[in-house]
Amino acid sequence: MSALDRGPERGGMEWDRGRKGKDYEQSDVTHLLKIRQWHGYGEMVDWLRREGDADSRLTPSEVGHLVDDLSRLHRRTTEFITDPIRLYRELRR
DSSP states (O other): OOHHHHOGGGTOOOOOTTSSSOOOOHHHHHHHHHHSOOOOHHHHHHHHHHHGGGOTTSOHHHHHHHHHHHHHHHHHTOOOOOOHHHHHHHHTO
8 A cells, every 4th residue: 555545644645736726627637538548546646746747738736636636536446437527527526
């Protein structure tokens, strides 16, 4: 179990960069899903933490918001959604 899996309440990592500022939109979720074939939310979060800032399509605050919301879905162990519309709706819940 990684620090991401544990979450901050269980001694894991907390990702607080970008919570203020521009939030992401459905087009950003669509862009993220098209970058590669993902196998889970944790993989997406890891990529965003390592390479998200280098992606010219995403702002640092959008990256931070995506990390927060995808981490929440990962901890909830919800089904892995690859449809951008459905994923965006789930992220916004």
